[in-house]
Amino acid sequence: MLNIRRNAENGKALFALEGRLDTVTAPDLEQALKETLEGVTELTLDMEKLEYISSAGLRVLLAAQKKMNKQGKMKLIRVGETILEIFEVTGFNEILTVE
Amino acid sequence: MGTRQIIVPLSGRIDSGNAAATERQILEQLGPGEAVSPVLDAEKLEYISSAGLRVILHLKKRNPGLRITNVSSQVYEILEMTGFTEMMPVEKAWKVVSVEGCEVIGEGFKGRVYRIDRDTVVKTYKNADALEEIRHEREVARLALILGVPTAISYDVVRVGDSYGSVFELLNARSFAKILAEEPERMDWCVKEYVDLLKKVHSIVVPRGKLPSGKEQALIFVRRVKECLPEGYGDKLERMVQEIPESDHMIHGDYHTKNIVLSGDEVLLIDMDTLAVGDPIFELEQMYNSYLGFSAYNPQIVKDFQGFDRETAEAFWKKSLRAYLNTADEGKAEAAEERIRCISYADLIDWKRRYSDLADEEDRETLALWTRELIRLLDKVDSLDLRPFMEERAGGDELEVEASGGNLARVQAFVEECLKTAGCSLKTQMHIGVAVEEIFMNIAEYAYAPGKGSAIVRVEVSGSPAAAVITFIDRGTPYDPLARTDPDVSLPAEEREIGGLGVFMTKKLMDDVAYEYRDGQNILTLKKQL
Numbered sequence: 198m199l200n201i202r203r204n205a206e207n208g209k210a211l212f213a214l215e216g217r218l219d220t221v222t223a224p225d226l227e228q229a230l231k232e233t234l235e236g237v238t239e240l241t242l243d244m245e246k247l248e249y250i251s252s253a254g255l256r257v258l259l260a261a262q263k264k265m266n267k268q269g270k271m272k273l274i275r276v277g278e279t280i281l282e283i284f285e286v287t288g289f290n291e292i293l294t295v296e
Numbered sequence: 297m298g299t300r301q302i303i304v305p306l307s308g309r310i311d312s313g314n315a316a317a318t319e320r321q322i323l324e325q326l327g328p329g330e331a332v333s334p335v336l337d338a339e340k341l342e343y344i345s346s347a348g349l350r351v352i353l354h355l356k357k358r359n360p361g362l363r364i365t366n367v368s369s370q371v372y373e374i375l376e377m378t379g380f381t382e383m384m385p386v387e388k389a390w391k392v393v394s395v396e397g398c399e400v401i402g403e404g405f406k407g408r409v410y411r412i413d414r415d416t417v418v419k420t421y422k423n424a425d426a427l428e429e430i431r432h433e434r435e436v437a438r439l440a441l442i443l444g445v446p447t448a449i450s451y452d453v454v455r456v457g458d459s460y461g462s463v464f465e466l467l468n469a470r471s472f473a474k475i476l477a478e479e480p481e482r483m484d485w486c487v488k489e490y491v492d493l494l495k496k497v498h499s500i501v502v503p504r505g506k507l508p509s510g511k512e513q514a515l516i517f518v519r520r521v522k523e524c525l526p527e528g529y530g531d532k533l534e535r536m537v538q539e540i541p542e543s544d545h546m547i548h549g550d551y552h553t554k555n556i557v558l559s560g561d562e563v564l565l566i567d568m569d570t571l572a573v574g575d576p577i578f579e580l581e582q583m584y585n586s587y588l589g590f591s592a593y594n595p596q597i598v599k600d601f602q603g604f605d606r607e608t609a610e611a612f613w614k615k616s617l618r619a620y621l622n623t624a625d626e627g628k629a630e631a632a633e634e635r636i637r638c639i640s641y642a643d644l645i646d647w648k649r650r651y652s653d654l655a656d657e658e659d660r661e662t663l664a665l666w667t668r669e670l671i672r673l674l675d676k677v678d679s680l681d682l683r684p685f686m687e688e689r690a691g692g693d694e695l696e697v698e699a700s701g702g703n704l705a706r707v708q709a710f711v712e713e714c715l716k717t718a719g720c721s722l723k724t725q726m727h728i729g730v731a732v733e734e735i736f737m738n739i740a741e742y743a744y745a746p747g748k749g750s751a752i753v754r755v756e757v758s759g760s761p762a763a764a765v766i767t768f769i770d771r772g773t774p775y776d777p778l779a780r781t782d783p784d785v786s787l788p789a790e791e792r793e794i795g796g797l798g799v800f801m802t803k804k805l806m807d808d809v810a811y812e813y814r815d816g817q818n819i820l821t822l823k824k825q826l
Contacts, residue, residue, distance in 0.1 A: 219729075220704055220737050249726050251733045252798035262789045279723045283730070286804045287797060288785030 198222065200246075201229050208238045208269075215246035218254030227257045234261070238269030245275035250283055262293055272296055301333045302326055307340035310348030319351045326359070333361035339389060341371055349378060356384055363387070390455035393418055393463075404567075411466060418454065418461040426460045427453075433569040434462065436507065440571060443500045443546070446493075446564045469559035476553060476612060477603040483612065489563050490556055491619040494579070497565065499717045500546040502573050510547050510574025511540055514581075514639055517646035524645060524667055529674050533642060536680045540575045545719070547572050547579040552586035553602055553612070577682050580617070581639035587613040589640045592669070593662040622687045632685035634677055641670035683760065699740045699751040699770060707736050707753055711766065714755035718762045720826040727805040728764065731822050734798035735768050735777070743772025743818065762826040763807075770818050776811045777820070778803070 199222035200215040210233050218226060234240065240261065258273075265271035272294040276284070284290040304325050310318050326332050334355060344352075356362045365387040367375065372388050375381050395410040395418060402409035406429075407421040421429060430453055437449050450462035472486050518537050522530025548555070549570030557564050572578070587609040591598035595606040602609060617636075618629050644666050652659045695710045697703045711732050712725065720728075732753075739751045752769040782803070783796045803809050808823040 219733055220701060248722075249729060251730045252801055253733075253737075255797060259789060259792055266789060279726050282723070283726075283801070287801055288787075291786065292789040292792065 199225055201226060203229060203233055205233050205237060208236060209241070210234065210237045210239070211241045211243065213243040213246070217249040218247060218257070219249060219251045220253040223253040223257045226254070227260070230257070230261050230264075234264060234268075237265075240265050240269070240271040242271070242273045243275055244273055244277065244280055247277065247280055250280055252287075255283075255287060255289060258289070258293060270294070301335055303335045303337050305337045305340065307342075309343040309345075310341070310351065311343070311345035312347040315345075315347035315351050318348070319354060322351070322355065332359055333363070334359050336362070336364045337366050338364055338368070338371055339366035341368070344371055344374055346378075349374075349380065352380065352384075388453075390453060390460065393454040393456050393461065395420065395456055395461075407461075410461075415466045417464050417466050418456060419450070419464065420456050420461040421459050423459065429569065430460055430462050436571040437568040439502070439506055440500075440546070440565075440568055443502065445497055445500065445546070445568075446562060447568055448564060448566055467557065467559045467564070469557035469564065472553035472556040472558070473602045473604065475558065476608055480604075480608065483608075483615070486553070487612065487615045487619055489558075490553070491616055493556065493563050493565060494548075494551060494616075494620060495717070497548055497551075498545050498576055498579070499719075501544045501719055502546050504544065507546070508572045509542065510549070510572040510578030511537065511542060513572065514578055514643070518639075518642050520649075521642045521645050524649070525671065525674075529671060532674055533638060533670075536677070537639065540577060540680050543575050544573055545576075547574050547576065549579065549582065550586075551579055551583055575682070576620075577636055577639060577680055580620070580636045580682075581643060583616070584613065584633070584636050584640045585644055589637075589644050589666075593665050594658060621682075621685050623685060625687075628685040628687075632682050634673055635680045635682060638670065638673050638677055638680060641666045641673070645670065693756075694752060694754045696750055696752045699736070699743055699749055699772075701737060701740050704733060704736055704740070708732060710753065711755055715757065715764060715826070718757045718764065718826045720762075720764075724824065724826055728766070728822075728824055731802040731806050731809075731824075732766065734802045735820055735822070738777055738798070739768060739770045739772065739818075742775065743770045745773075757826070764822075764824050764826055766822045766824075768818075768820045768822075771816055772818060774813045775818060776813070778809060778811050 198216045199218055202213040202215075204211045212229070214226070216222070262271055274296045276295050281290070281295065284293065284295065302325065304322050322334070326334055336352070352362070352364070363385040364375070366389045367386055368389055372381070372386065375386050380386060393412060395412065398410040398412050400408050401411050401417060407419060407426075409417055409419045411417050423429075434450055434453070437447055440447050441449055448464055448467060450464050452463040454461050454463055472490060475482055476486055514537050515534065518530070518534050522534065525533070548565060548568070549572050550567055555565060555567045557566060586602075587598065588606075590601070591606055591609070598604070598606050598609045614629070617633060618624065621629060621632055623629055645663060648654075648659065648663050648666070654660050654663065693710070693714045695707065697706060708729060711728065715725065715728065736751065736753070743749060743751070749770060749772055754767040754769070756765045757763070758765075777799045780796050780799055782800045783793055785800070802822070806822045806824050810821045812819050
């Protein structure tokens with residue numbers, strides 16, 4: 198179960214994620230990003246309500262980061278402690294901008 | 297204390313037209329000074345506007361002990377909507393119910409249960425001031441339901457004669473006591489359902505401060521009982537109770553076969569007023585008493601109370617205890633029972649001394665018997681820790697499913713359920729979740745490709761502090777996922793590879809990960825301290 202709320206205007210996009218980002222739900226986020234990122238220069242992911250992330254979720258974040266590196270910036274806000282720890286273990290805190 | 301209670305009747309409508317005058321009248325009736333607890337009797341109050349509510353606010357500011365009683369449902373709705381019911385005690389006007397001539401369908405220590413119409417029952421209380429008790433029971437029953445205990449909740453409180461009652465929907469239900477009395481051949485089924493529900497209740501972690509502590513309650517009666525024991529015995533018992541660790545896990549507090557009912561195919565737990573938190577021993581001691589302790593001197597007591605004889609009670613208790621401890625080892629079960637009975641007898645002795653004047657020969661003999669037994673046990677027992685006698689289920693819990701991505705949620709739910717009793721943190725739960733996902737998805741995607749096959753997931757929790765061992769077994773292509781080189785996690789995004797990350801995370805998040813290929817099976821084992 199992953200709930201994605203998205204809001205995009207004037208080249209800025211905000212995605213608020215709620216629930217689990219795993220093998221089952223990662224394709225949903227991938228699809229949502231694909232539909233939205235065209236022309237976006239600033240992508241913000243609000244992680245406050247994200248409870249769980251597995252490598253499948255990290256892969257989608259990595260792909261998004263790579264894409265945004267080409268067309269603008271991406272940042273993650275309100276990242277919870279448990280999720281942050283996963284980023285640290287995998288070195289993702291070095292490649293993602295976590296605020 | 298020291299405040300005077302003054303009852304002020306309110307009537308008709310209070311709105312902007314008469315609010316100021318009403319306030320003056322009320323203040324006159326209250327007189328000067330703050331040492332007054334006003335009770336606004338709203339029996340005849342039909343309507344109150346915001347101007348009227350402000351009058352109440354002023355009064356509340358002047359006399360913080362303000363209460364409102366006898367509030368009709370229309371006015372209650374206004375008070376509830378505006379938050380007044382949170383700010384001050386507001387008591388609804390109770391519907392009056394007569395139970396005269398109604399069928400009595402149950403009788404307990406505290407009161408009777410009457411059937412007032414086809415689908416409604418009222419549980420009445422003997423004591424005139426039962427309101428607090430009813431409120432408490434409603435509140436804890438609601439809490440239990442929210443936390444996942446299948447139970448019945450009363451939906452209204454009514455006035456019955458001089459006391460109060462709570463209204464329940466009539467469940468088309470049979471108690472386990474009745475089932476055991478009428479269909480003794482269902483004993484083993486009853487034991488299983490009874491113990492499954494008990495374990496479920498005990499697995500629930502209750503937020504701090506919501507329920508009383510079973511240990512505190514036991515310490516109270518243990519201290520009172522000290523004076524009937526020889527020098528040193530009481531201190532030893534108190535010390536052993538003191539040493540039982542505090543626990544946030546729920547206990548029911550009166551878990552016997554009349555409080556477990558079968559409604560359709562659902563097993564429900566009722567009578568929630570004794571709900572507490574604590575070590576399972578505080579539940580088991582009362583269970584022992586329900587079946588054997590109370591009737592130790594006079595076997596007829598259990599027959600009168602439960603409806604089945606003492607032999608049945610003993611068999612049911614013994615089977616249930618063994619099922620609860622997960623042990624078939626008689627020595628262990630008996631040793632656990634001795635520890636449990638130390639608290640059981642103290643509880644019984646205290647209860648008898650408080651509720652009986654001991655004028656009766658039988659009461660005196662019973663008390664003497666319990667005291668002798670307690671002293672004998674205290675000579676033998678040195679700890680009340682039950683953990684040494686509880687065994688994990690042989691081989692742990694196991695699930696076999698088709699190895700496919702569609703089954704991931706099922707596997708995750710299964711593992712979570714197994715870990716629930718161990719009470720592990722959300723963080724550890726997530727770490728285990730990540731590892732389980734990676735390993736199971738690996739099997740699902742590669743082990744049998746392009747064909748299909750099954751995977752076994754086994755969870756064992758053991759030790760203290762508890763550790764989980766999760767084993768994945770498949771009969772697919774031999775493959776050691778751990779042999780893969782770890783990805784370089786220091787590379788920038790552009791150079792990062794997507795593969796290998798899952799296994800790497802698993803290694804990092806678990807305390808130990810091991811692989812072996814044996815008898816045609818890939819066996820991957822995860823270990824994690826909980």
